[in-house]
Amino acid sequence: xxxxxxxxxxxxxxxxxxxxxxxxxxxxxxxxxxxxxxxxxxxxxxxxxxxxxxxxxxxxxxxxxxxxxxxxxxxxxxxxxxxxxxxxxxxxxxxxxxxxxxxxxxxxxxxxxxxxxxxxxxxxxxxxxxxxxxxxxxxxxxxxxxxxxxxxxxxxxxxxxxxxxxxxxxxxxxxxxxxxxx
Amino acid sequence: xxxxxxxxxxxxxxxxxxxxxxxxxxxxxxxxxxxxxxxxxxxxxxxxxxxxxxxxxxxxxxxxxxxxxxxxxxxxxxxxxxxxxxxxxxxxxxxxxxxxxxxxxxxxxxxxxxxxxxxxxxxxxxxxxxxxxxxxxxxxxxxxxxxxxxxxxxxxxxxxxxxxxxxxxxxxxxxxxxxxxxxxxxxxxxxxxxxxxxxxxxxxxxxxxxxxxxxxxxxxxxxxxxxxxxxxxxxxxxxxxxxxxxx
Amino acid sequence: xxxxxxxxxxxxxxxxxxxxxxxxxxxxxxxxxxxxxxxxxxxxxxxxxxxxxxxxxxxxxxxxxxxxxxxxxxxxxxxxxxxxxxxxxxxxxxxxxxxxxxxxxxxxxxxxxxxxxxxxxxxxxxxxxxxxxxxxxxxxxxxxxxxxxxxxxxxxxxxxxxxxxxxxxxxxxxxxxxxxxxxxxxxxxxxxxxxxxxx
Numbered sequence: 001x002x003x004x005x006x007x008x009x010x011x012x013x014x015x016x017x018x019x020x021x022x023x024x025x026x027x028x029x030x031x032x033x034x035x036x037x038x039x040x041x042x043x044x045x046x047x048x049x050x051x052x053x054x055x056x057x058x059x060x061x062x063x064x065x066x067x068x069x070x071x072x073x074x075x076x077x078x079x080x081x082x083x084x085x086x087x088x089x090x091x092x093x094x095x096x097x098x099x100x101x102x103x104x105x106x107x108x109x110x111x112x113x114x115x116x117x118x119x120x121x122x123x124x125x126x127x128x129x130x131x132x133x134x135x136x137x138x139x140x141x142x143x144x145x146x147x148x149x150x151x152x153x154x155x156x157x158x159x160x161x162x163x164x165x166x167x168x169x170x171x172x173x174x175x176x177x178x179x180x181x182x
Numbered sequence: 183x184x185x186x187x188x189x190x191x192x193x194x195x196x197x198x199x200x201x202x203x204x205x206x207x208x209x210x211x212x213x214x215x216x217x218x219x220x221x222x223x224x225x226x227x228x229x230x231x232x233x234x235x236x237x238x239x240x241x242x243x244x245x246x247x248x249x250x251x252x253x254x255x256x257x258x259x260x261x262x263x264x265x266x267x268x269x270x271x272x273x274x275x276x277x278x279x280x281x282x283x284x285x286x287x288x289x290x291x292x293x294x295x296x297x298x299x300x301x302x303x304x305x306x307x308x309x310x311x312x313x314x315x316x317x318x319x320x321x322x323x324x325x326x327x328x329x330x331x332x333x334x335x336x337x338x339x340x341x342x343x344x345x346x347x348x349x350x351x352x353x354x355x356x357x358x359x360x361x362x363x364x365x366x367x368x369x370x371x372x373x374x375x376x377x378x379x380x381x382x383x384x385x386x387x388x389x390x391x392x393x394x395x396x397x398x399x400x401x402x403x404x405x406x407x408x409x410x411x412x413x414x415x416x417x418x419x420x421x422x423x424x425x426x427x428x429x
Numbered sequence: 430x431x432x433x434x435x436x437x438x439x440x441x442x443x444x445x446x447x448x449x450x451x452x453x454x455x456x457x458x459x460x461x462x463x464x465x466x467x468x469x470x471x472x473x474x475x476x477x478x479x480x481x482x483x484x485x486x487x488x489x490x491x492x493x494x495x496x497x498x499x500x501x502x503x504x505x506x507x508x509x510x511x512x513x514x515x516x517x518x519x520x521x522x523x524x525x526x527x528x529x530x531x532x533x534x535x536x537x538x539x540x541x542x543x544x545x546x547x548x549x550x551x552x553x554x555x556x557x558x559x560x561x562x563x564x565x566x567x568x569x570x571x572x573x574x575x576x577x578x579x580x581x582x583x584x585x586x587x588x589x590x591x592x593x594x595x596x597x598x599x600x601x602x603x604x605x606x607x608x609x610x611x612x613x614x615x616x617x618x619x620x621x622x623x624x625x626x627x628x
Contacts, residue, residue, distance in 0.1 A: 001564075001626065001627055002618040002621045002622050002626050002627055003614065003615070003618040005564050005567060005568050005571075005618075005621075005627055006571060006614045006617045006618040006621065007611075007614045007618075008568060009567075009568040009569075009571035009572050009575065010571065010575055010579075010610045010611075010613060010614045010617070011610065012568075012572045013571070013572045013574075013575035013576045013578075013579050013610070014579055014606070014607060014610045016572070016576045016579075016580075017576060017579035017580045017582075017583050017606065018583075018603065018606075020576075020580045020583070034600065034603065037600070037603065041603075041607060045607065045611075057568055057569070057572060058572070060548070060569070061569065061572055061573070063544075064432075064541060064544035064545060064548070065432045065433045065434055065536045065537075065539065065541060065544060066432050066433070066541070066573070067432070067433050068576065071497075073494075073496075073497055074433055074536075075433045075494065075532065075533050075536030075537070076453065076532035076533065076535055076536050077494060077495075077498075077529040077530070077532040077533040077536065078497070078532075079532065080457055080528045080529055080532050081497060081498055081525070081528075081529045082497075082498065082501045082525065083497070135461070136521075136524075136525060137501065137505055137521055137525075138464075138517065138520070138521045139508075147504075161600050161603065164604070165603050165604040165607060168604040169604060169607055169608060169611065172608055173608065173611060173612075176608075176611040238619070241623055243619050243622055243623055262622070262625065262626060263625070266623070266624055266625040270623070270624075271623050273616070273619075273620060275616070277578055277613070278613060278616030278617055278619075278620055279616075279617075279620040280574065280620075281567065281570060281571060281574060281617065281620065281621060282570045282571075282574055283570060283573040283574040287570065291624065292624045292625070295624055295625035295626075296625070323577075324574065325574075325577040325578065325581075339624070343624065
């Protein structure tokens with residue numbers, strides 16, 4: 001019980017810390033936030049339920065006014081703005097990512113964590129994200145999809161990193177990767 | 183002394199009977215039987231000798247694989263509700279101990295756990311802060327305090343719960359000399375029974391008893407002037423090179 | 430941690446947090462129902478006036494908080510200039526600015542403790558059916574406590590990397606940072622248990 005609560009809280013804090021520390025820069029020079037990498041890791045490391053709860057806890061603290069999103073952003077405005085759909089989507093993304101890693105155990109952890117991050121952290125995440133953009137900007141879904149595509153290469157790289165990091169954690173502390181142990 | 187009535191008059195000391203703790207097929211604590219009644223007890227030993235495990239067993243944080251650990255007659259690993267009134271533990275790294283963002287919240291937490299209400303917990307926390315002359319720390323964020331100050335917050339959080347026994351798991355390592363001195367002075371003044379794990383034999387000079395733990399067993403047990411010289415000699419007699427670490 | 434609550438005291442700071450949040454939800458919902466640019470302009474005017482009550486410094490802080498929105502305002506404006514649908518375009522832009530501005534206004538005028546009190550109130554039904562909300566309160570405290578700790582550890586790791594590599598650390602510190610979070614979690618869970626655990 002205690003361990004679950006602390007893990008959920010510390011991974012929520014990890015998402016925030018990833019928004020502060022490393023600025024990832026793509027080869028093309030587009031800076032990308034590592035926070036959605038944190039969301040993928042919540043799923044791949046903590047599993048579906050705990051991962052989604054960690055993201056939910058993080059968003060709760062953003063909503064009550066803590067500047068935990070990358071660039072020191074936060075507050076209720078983020079939940080009605082153009083990218084709000086992606087924030088709501090993070091919860092589902094962490095859940096689906098975690099669920100896939102928990103379920104698909106017949107391949108090495110890197111591959112299942114990478115695939116889970118692509119499916120959960122990109123495909124599933126983009127659905128509410130694009131719907132949100134279409135609603136707020138009052139544009140057809142196809143146009144909103146166009147707005148989201150520049151982020152795709154960065155997100156694929158993040159899925160690869162999520163796979164690598166999860167596999168590395170599993171090598172270092174097999175018991176800690178809760179999506180696989182049990 | 184809000185909770186004094188709920189506690190047994192005498193803490194009653196620590197009793198281990200045939201305690202074994204196994205992790206990864208290694209006997210970290212190996213069939214240990216001990217009674218610890220002295221007010222000040224030191225525990226020395228090399229890294230990996232089982233000191234920290236013994237501390238956690240006495241604090242009831244981990245259950246023994248076999249045998250019985252009782253503090254003041256209470257089975258501390260199973261009866262957690264009674265255990266938190268009887269034994270407190272101070273860890274080496276305050277960042278692993280402090281749960282709350284502000285000092286007063288951190289100290290008040292333990293009081294809440296003992297059944298005190300919100301207002302009463304806060305009042306108790308402020309009272310504890312004033313005892314140490316740091317009332318102005320109450321609403322400070324923990325992360326702006328220095329390492330030594332954070333150690334003191336941990337000590338206050340443990341003391342607020344008024345346990346009869348406090349286990350110290352190397353709380354002084356890594357601190358500078360003045361901070362070590364100040365914390366030692368605080369610790370020396372405490373009425374509680376103390377079991378102190380340390381790598382620094384000098385801090386145990388005035389203690390009633392010192393245990394030397396090696397590979398989960400007691401290597402030597404007695405007064406500090408018997409145990410400590412033998413321990414220091416053994417530590418310095420060994421090879422100085424790092425080949426020892428590689429094994 | 431410093432929250433986004435404004436240090437400039439406005440009359441709205443004294444309004445009950447629950448009322449502000451309920452009003453915000455209702456107003457946002459209504460704004461998404463209408464496409465009338467004049468109604469939405471009036472809404473935005475009301476929001477700007479509310480910021481103005483707080484004074485210039487407050488208004489400037491509010492504008493800074495709108496930063497993430499400006500890019501989209503420019504994109505949408507350009508789009509509608511191109512398609513010559515100025516009425517539709519102005520409705521989108523006005524709604525976006527009014528909705529986000531109003532939400533930020535609530536954030537800027539409501540203290541963290543008041544927000545958490547509202548959450549506790551919303552969770553009261555859970556307590557009545559016997560669920561413990563103590564876990565959530567501890568979790569919230571832990572996050573606020575550990576963001577600076579992990580951020581500092583991340584900084585230390587990046588420094589240790591730079592000390593031995595000519596290149597920036599980037600994502601390579603994510604694994605050791607996550608490992609530290611996992612190890613910290615074990616220790617903190619133990620410390621929590623040492624003081625009676627989660628009831």
